[in-house]
Amino acid sequence: MLSYIYKVLLYLGISFDAIRTPNNALKIALGRLDILREVDNHMGIQTVYAFAVITSVTIQNQQEMKIRDVADALSTSTASATRNVKALVNYGLIELYEKPDNKTSKYIKVTAKGTKLILRLVAVQMRR
Numbered sequence: 001m002l003s004y005i006y007k008v009l010l011y012l013g014i015s016f017d018a019i020r021t022p023n024n025a026l027k028i029a030l031g032r033l034d035i036l037r038e039v040d041n042h043m044g045i046q047t048v049y050a051f052a053v054i055t056s057v058t059i060q061n062q063q064e065m066k067i068r069d070v071a072d073a074l075s076t077s078t079a080s081a082t083r084n085v086k087a088l089v090n091y092g093l094i095e096l097y098e099k100p101d102n103k104t105s106k107y108i109k110v111t112a113k114g115t116k117l118i119l120r121l122v123a124v125q126m127r128r
Helices: 002-012 016-020 024-039 045-060 067-074 078-091 112-127
Strands: 094-099 102-110
Touching: 024 112, 045 067, 045 078, 045 102, 045 112, 067 078, 067 102, 078 094, 102 112
Parallel strands: none
Antiparallel strands: 094 102
């Protein structure tokens, strides 16, 4: 659990030093947390990290991703990754799709709502 917390803190731009000594990085991270709370005030830390991994791989690296890839990236079981992916689908941040030539695998893509959320998270850093 601590490893997820540490990874989410890094995703939000917080170092452990920033927690002890509040600075601009902590303000940015808290602004990002406020944005994530708008989606769901009780969103789990593993779900936040799953969203970070999915957006990093599919948008920044422009690679395809399946649930098994999310499980590998999170170092967790496929069942746990599936729960997190389903939560993100329910939030409308990602969607699953099949390729015409491969109907057995579900691929993940970030929705317009998810992209808007990412842009808002990035904008927090730009404003500070």
